[in-house]
Amino acid sequence: MKVDKLFLSLWVLATASVMVCESGQAALSEVKAQQTHLFFFFRDNGQDGVYLAASRDGLKYCPLNKDEPIFKAPASMGDGLTRDPSVVLGPDNQFHMVWTTGWWEKDNFGIAHSENLLDWQGVSSVPVMAQETSTLNAWAPEIFYDDLNQDYQVVFASTVRDKFPDGSSENAPDKKGLDHRQYMVSTKDFKQWSESHLFFDKGHSVIDAMIAKVVDGRYAMVIKDETFKPVARKYLQLYFSDSPKGPWSEPTEDISPKGLWVEGASLNKIGEEWLLYFDAYDNKSYGALKSTDLRNWQDISQQTSFPSGIRHGTVLTVPSERITHLLEGFDCQ
The missing domain is CATH 1.20.5 (Single alpha-helices involved in coiled-coils or other helix-helix interfaces)
Structure with a gap:
């Protein structure tokens, strides 16, 4: 017994x-399966660096790193600005960031790399548009890893003076209208870059293209119609393609909230829904839309909250275990 x-x-x-x-x-x-949604953004004119916020649900974002910049650009690089930051986590498990270095007469964008989002290496500028000597700017570079071609592509907006006749956007410093088109460069190793080439032209001024892989091997690109006259558009549209390098479909209808001038869109899938964040710069606010099919969108801006002063950011979802050093004590209720 x-x-x-x-x-x-x-x-x-x-x-x-x-x-x-x-x-x-x-x-x-x-814990390993948990994901955190990161929001990289700038404030004011971008003179203070890149800031980082995080969210568990994709709706409420709170600052990380004590709301201090995670990166500051060298003052000697362009205008010393870090506007429009875009970040991707590559297959090499490194974070790669690009940004706008200045406003006018700039033929480059900034680039840097990091393992932990706090320590950055390879900080440099990537020269672009060498073949177009009358280029005025290189705005809002957006980095995307193309797993089909196993390379990184960066799309950006440039006005090449007198290349396109529409001049339908606001005035540049030379008092002429702007005619932005999207250009692209690509690289496999961040050492050798392709020549800049025209990536997207639908016959009118556009800026702030952002590409995301969606379903069934398809890709979506959200972009801002930058037409200013005779009637200002200033809204977001989506295009679709079988390749991140195009060609692209005809656009969807205007998907941004009526009456708002918006830009800097970032598209991200959270659960079964797509969230599209945007900078409503004209009334100094930030908002979001949601959709299950990328066609029908609902404005959920009232359900969201963001750090104060947030401007043109990019959302990136990463495994929480990848950034535990940043999430210690994180409580975003």
Whole structure:
């Protein structure tokens, strides 16, 4: 009888240990499966650097790094600005960031790389548009990893003086209208870059293209119609393609909230829904739309909150375990 009781006790203890072990492994797996949505953005004119916020649900974003910049550009690079930051987590498990270095007469964008989003290496400018000597600017570079061609592509907006006749956007410093088109460069190693080439032209001024892989091997590009006259558009549209390098479909209808001038869109899938964030710069606010099919959109701006002063940011979803050093004590309720 004593032997039976001893055996039973040992069996219960062993079973409990297994259950605890399995429970611990399940909890660990759950932690590993958790994702955090990161928002990279700038404030004011971009003179203070790149800021970072995070969210568990994609709706409420709170500052990380004590709301201090995670990166500041060298003052000697362009105008020393870090506007329109765009970040991708590459297959090399490194974060790669590009940004706008200045406003006018700039033929480059900034680039830097990091393992932890705090320490940055390879900070430099990438020269673009060498073949177009009358280029006025290189705005809002957006980086995207093309897993089909296994390279990184960066799309950006430039006005090449007198190349396109529409001049339908606001005035440049030379008092002429702007005629932005999207251009692209690509690289496999961040050492050798392709020549800049015209990436997207629908016959009118556009800026702030952002590409995302969606479903069934298809790609979506959200872009701002920058037409200013005779009637200002200033809204967002989506295009679709079988390749991130195009060609692109005809546009959807205007998807941004009526009456708002918006830009700097960032598209990200969270669960079964697509969220599209935008900078409503004209009334100094930030907002979001949601959709399940990328066609029908609902304005959910009233459900969102962002750090104060946020401007033109990019959202990137990463495994939480990848950034535990940034999430210590993080509580965004």
